[in-house]
Amino acid sequence: xxxxxxxxxxxxxxxxxxxxxxxxxxxxxxxxxxxxxxxxxxxxxxxxxxxxxxxxxxxxxxxxxxxxxxxxxxxxxxxxxxxxxxxxxxxxxxxxxxxxxxxxxxxxxxxxxxxxxxxxxxxxxxxxxxxxxxxxxxxxxxxxxxxxxxxxxxxxxxxxxxxxxxxxxxxxxxxxxxxxxxxxxxxxxxxxxxxxxxxxxxxxxxxxxxxxxxxxxxxxxxxxxxxxxxxxxxxxxxxxxxxxxxxxxxx
Amino acid sequence: xxxxxxxxxxxxxxxxxxxxxxxxxxxxxxxxxxxxxxxxxxxxxxxxxxxxxxxxxxxxxxxxxxxxxxxxxxxxxxxxxxxxxxxxxxxxxxxxxxxxxxxxxxxxxxxxxxxxxxxxxxxxxxxxxxxxxxxxxxxxxxxxxxxxxxxxxxxxxxxxxxxxxxxxxxxxxxxxxxxxxxxxxxxxxxxxxxxxxxxxxxxxxxxxxxxxxxxxxxxxxxxxxxxxxxxxxxxxxxxxxxxxxxxxxxxxxxxxxxxxxxxxxxxxxxxxxxxxxxxxxxxxxxxxxxxxxxxxxxxxxxxxxxxxxxxxxxxxxxxxxxxxxxxxxxxxxxxxxxxxxxxxxxxxxxxxxxxxxxxxxxxxxxxxxxxxxxxxxxxxxxxxxxxxxxxxxxxxxxxxxxxxxxxxxxxxxxxxxxxxxxxxxxxxxxxxxxxxxxxxxxxxxxxxxxxxxxxxxxxxxxxxxxxxxxxxxxxxxxxxxxx
Amino acid sequence: xxxxxxxxxxxxxxxxxxxxxxxxxxxxxxxxxxxxxxxxxxxxxxxxxxxxxxxxxxxxxxxxxxxxxxxxxxxxxxxxxxxxxxxxxxxxxxxxxxxxxxxxxxxxxxxxxxxxxxxxxxxxxxxxxxxxxxxxxxxxxxxxxxxxxxxxxxxxxxxxxxxxxxxxxxxxxxxxxxxxxxxxxxxxxxxxx
Numbered sequence: 001x002x003x004x005x006x007x008x009x010x011x012x013x014x015x016x017x018x019x020x021x022x023x024x025x026x027x028x029x030x031x032x033x034x035x036x037x038x039x040x041x042x043x044x045x046x047x048x049x050x051x052x053x054x055x056x057x058x059x060x061x062x063x064x065x066x067x068x069x070x071x072x073x074x075x076x077x078x079x080x081x082x083x084x085x086x087x088x089x090x091x092x093x094x095x096x097x098x099x100x101x102x103x104x105x106x107x108x109x110x111x112x113x114x115x116x117x118x119x120x121x122x123x124x125x126x127x128x129x130x131x132x133x134x135x136x137x138x139x140x141x142x143x144x145x146x147x148x149x150x151x152x153x154x155x156x157x158x159x160x161x162x163x164x165x166x167x168x169x170x171x172x173x174x175x176x177x178x179x180x181x182x183x184x185x186x187x188x189x190x191x192x193x194x195x196x197x198x199x200x201x202x203x204x205x206x207x208x209x210x211x212x213x214x215x216x217x218x219x220x221x222x223x224x225x226x227x228x229x230x231x232x233x234x235x236x237x238x239x240x241x242x243x244x245x246x247x248x249x250x251x
Numbered sequence: 252x253x254x255x256x257x258x259x260x261x262x263x264x265x266x267x268x269x270x271x272x273x274x275x276x277x278x279x280x281x282x283x284x285x286x287x288x289x290x291x292x293x294x295x296x297x298x299x300x301x302x303x304x305x306x307x308x309x310x311x312x313x314x315x316x317x318x319x320x321x322x323x324x325x326x327x328x329x330x331x332x333x334x335x336x337x338x339x340x341x342x343x344x345x346x347x348x349x350x351x352x353x354x355x356x357x358x359x360x361x362x363x364x365x366x367x368x369x370x371x372x373x374x375x376x377x378x379x380x381x382x383x384x385x386x387x388x389x390x391x392x393x394x395x396x397x398x399x400x401x402x403x404x405x406x407x408x409x410x411x412x413x414x415x416x417x418x419x420x421x422x423x424x425x426x427x428x429x430x431x432x433x434x435x436x437x438x439x440x441x442x443x444x445x446x447x448x449x450x451x452x453x454x455x456x457x458x459x460x461x462x463x464x465x466x467x468x469x470x471x472x473x474x475x476x477x478x479x480x481x482x483x484x485x486x487x488x489x490x491x492x493x494x495x496x497x498x499x500x501x502x503x504x505x506x507x508x509x510x511x512x513x514x515x516x517x518x519x520x521x522x523x524x525x526x527x528x529x530x531x532x533x534x535x536x537x538x539x540x541x542x543x544x545x546x547x548x549x550x551x552x553x554x555x556x557x558x559x560x561x562x563x564x565x566x567x568x569x570x571x572x573x574x575x576x577x578x579x580x581x582x583x584x585x586x587x588x589x590x591x592x593x594x595x596x597x598x599x600x601x602x603x604x605x606x607x608x609x610x611x612x613x614x615x616x617x618x619x620x621x622x623x624x625x626x627x628x629x630x631x632x633x634x635x636x637x638x639x640x641x642x643x644x645x646x647x648x649x650x651x652x653x654x655x656x657x658x659x660x661x662x663x664x665x666x667x668x669x670x671x672x673x674x675x676x677x678x679x680x681x682x683x684x685x686x687x688x689x690x691x692x693x694x695x696x697x698x699x700x701x702x703x704x705x706x707x708x709x710x711x712x713x714x715x716x717x718x719x720x721x722x723x724x725x726x727x728x729x730x731x732x733x734x
Numbered sequence: 735x736x737x738x739x740x741x742x743x744x745x746x747x748x749x750x751x752x753x754x755x756x757x758x759x760x761x762x763x764x765x766x767x768x769x770x771x772x773x774x775x776x777x778x779x780x781x782x783x784x785x786x787x788x789x790x791x792x793x794x795x796x797x798x799x800x801x802x803x804x805x806x807x808x809x810x811x812x813x814x815x816x817x818x819x820x821x822x823x824x825x826x827x828x829x830x831x832x833x834x835x836x837x838x839x840x841x842x843x844x845x846x847x848x849x850x851x852x853x854x855x856x857x858x859x860x861x862x863x864x865x866x867x868x869x870x871x872x873x874x875x876x877x878x879x880x881x882x883x884x885x886x887x888x889x890x891x892x893x894x895x896x897x898x899x900x901x902x903x904x905x906x907x908x909x910x911x912x913x914x915x916x917x918x919x920x921x922x923x924x925x926x927x
Contacts, residue, residue, distance in 0.1 A: 201341055
């Protein structure tokens with residue numbers, strides 16, 4: 001299992017955006033691509049199609065900028081393939097095949113840009129940047145602390161999972177072997193008990209270093225807006241501005 | 252500096268009093284070693300000092316613990332944190348952040364210090380602990396020793412007056428212990444007060460000023476280190492403590508050679524095109540106890556995973572009884588007892604657990620194995636509710652019943668006191684002649700007690716393989732003392 | 735309980751259990767790679783999620799812990815590109831779940847099962863984009879023709895919307911019961927709870 005959510009390190013990651021910019025992009029993506037907001041015909045239709053196309057294209061550019069060429073290329077190829085299937089193949093098919101192809105290509109073209117943007121965000125941000133951004137957005141410590149614990153804990157759960165898996169293979173508990181019905185139970189019980197134990201030790205270590213005090217926590221991680229952030233900001237602002245215009249019937 | 256006055260403590264939900272009427276005065280700048288067997292209460296004392304008791308581990312405390320004028324049994328944990336810094340046993344579970352720099356800054360951030368000051372302190376702590384090369388790294392990719400160094404740096408950056416360490420070397424190898432030793436010396440040079448609960452004693456000889464020996468929740472004696480060092484090895488053993496020096500160790504029994512042999516062939520393995528293991532051929536005595544030693548990253552764990560058939564791309568073979576075992580067959584025939592045994596206990600009861608990998612029903616055999624390992628009375632218990640040693644025995648029982656030929660142990664004695672280490676050694680010795688046992692370990696005391704052979708790895712190759720005897724003892728000890 | 739405010743220890747517990755819970759759900763969501771199976775997440779997710787969640791509830795003794803976990807799931811969904819719908823749904827369902835468990839003084843076993851049923855509804859939030867003006871979305875590609883649009887609406891017909899909600903809730907209840915039995919069978923015997 002790959003548990004690489006927010007595990008980026010600072011070295012070698014290309015163009016850096018402020019986490020807040022990334023969040024804004026995610027929200028815009030939800031509104032315009034996932035949610036399909038905006039009107040769909042006439043001049044407005046063209047404008048909003050343009051916005052969606054730009055937004056769908058962005059994850060590709062961002063991944064390139066973050067030096068993740070492989071992921072970017074894979075995304076571009078899969079997306080284009082699904083798009084072509086969606087437009088040219090589905091009208092030619094009937095029945096269950098049509099149902100399957102349509103469902104697959106439809107859902108993928110709709111969710112993929114957003115999921116890829118999500119992948120970009122979590123793979124290019126460090127936990128400290130993320131917590132710093134949340135602090136600047138005045139989100140409560142009651143959410144920031146559990147979130148940072150969680151990001152810290154993902155790789156640990158992944159490690160535990162791997163160990164348990166190995167132990168199961170040595171005992172002959174595998175897919176297709178006997179005891180298959182109990183595979184889930186056998187996996188979850190040690191996973192939970194080990195995680196709870198590690199969690200207790202982690203709590204103790206964090207508390208003896210003063211977590212949960214009454215003073216406001218500082219955050220040494222420096223984040224801020226740069227040229228690239230303003231470009232993205234402008235793009236999103238334009239999109240939302242258009243949306244407001246269309247709500248008032250101007251477009 | 253530290254005043255414990257008539258402290259007694261009972262954990263919530265238990266009857267037994269874990270500490271009884273402890274009084275202890277520690278002066279500023281003193282370094283005190285707390286020792287004694289498992290369950291003697293030394294960890295509880297460290298928890299009282301850093302305030303985890305009663306604020307995190309709940310229970311009833313009487314008496315007072317005053318540090319620098321602050322009663323830590325009453326003060327909030329984040330207040331105590333300013334005066335007392337703590338380092339714990341398990342390097343894997345005590346870091347909060349993902350990257351090293353934020354981790355070192357973590358404590359200071361909680362104190363709400365100004366950002367420039369924190370940066371200064373981080374740089375200073377990293378400098379002092381010789382950890383500058385670790386800054387900006389992902390902690391998950393560090394070795395256990397490096398993680399422990401970061402834990403120390405993080406505490407050090409908060410600049411507390413007192414450092415409390417609870418069995419900090421349990422999971423460390425020799426070079427890492429050397430690093431920790433230098434860290435403690437640096438703190439001592441700054442005039443910090445240090446309290447350390449520890450099993451392994453040899454590395455503390457020239458650091459500690461006083462030795463407090465505890466038994467059954469009481470202080471049995473409290474003497475200067477010079478008096479403690481006068482104790483004979485026999486007395487140390489009677490107290491249930493680990494040896495004070497390497498010289499006290501001696502291989503106790505002549506090694507027995509297995510009559511038959513088996514051969515590992517083409518043990519090559521690489522990760523991301525970097526070769527990690529390369530053993531063209533290696534012939535080993537069957538039924539022997541082989542200690543696998545070597546520095547961090549020498550390929551010991553990769554070797555064990557390959558031997559167990561757990562690495563999917565692995566192509567090596569084992570020639571055993573004139574049959575050639577491939578990866579799948581090895582998965583069937585070998586069993587790795589992990590450092591954290593909790594990963595490999597799945598069932599509701601011990602009995603069900605040990606029958607899990609068995610072919611068919613054989614009540615007699617089960618009974619026999621249970622009796623051999625002293626598990627008869629634990630049959631119906633939940634495996635996870637057992638003690639560490641008992642869990643280890645359950646894992647061994649299940650391996651024997653599943654007809655495994657090769658048993659591999661990963662650090663079977665990490666964090667064990669003398670008595671438990673000796674029990675494990677006895678248990679491992681009882682397997683001699685029946686199964687071939689490999690054990691990856693950093694514990695020379697365990698090795699001299701049970702191993703017949705030494706297999707040393709260096710950079711993925713076999714550096715040497717020899718039977719442990721009076722003649723070879725020298726180079727064996729050299730390996731452990733050089734670092 | 736001397737202190738009603740959430741302390742460091744509680745916040746860390748939320749984080750740990752959120753991580754375990756999320757990884758389990760995420761592993762299940764891999765089924766969603768075959769997009770047709772996506773709606774099945776609403777069934778399997780709550781069924782299995784009950785095991786870690788019931789263990790989590792044994793650590794919940796103060797107001798806010800369930801709500802925060804629910805919000806965190808929503809935030810994670812936003813971060814992984816599933817939109818912000820789950821934050822909104824999670825805020826509401828999490829709050830109701832919190833109130834239910836609170837009404838049982840944070841210890842009633844029956845209420846715990848019900849709490850998990852309601853809590854599981856956050857997953858439903860991920861499916862909202864499949865229903866919100868889905869026709870409109872696909873009709874932007876005007877050259878598709880009516881037949882095509884019909885086929886799409888039949889892919890996830892409107893009645894699926896409440897059905898998935900109900901599936902989350904009902905499977906959440908069943909998952910809660912499963913979690914309860916695993917707790918009895920293992921965690922209580924093992925002395926973890």
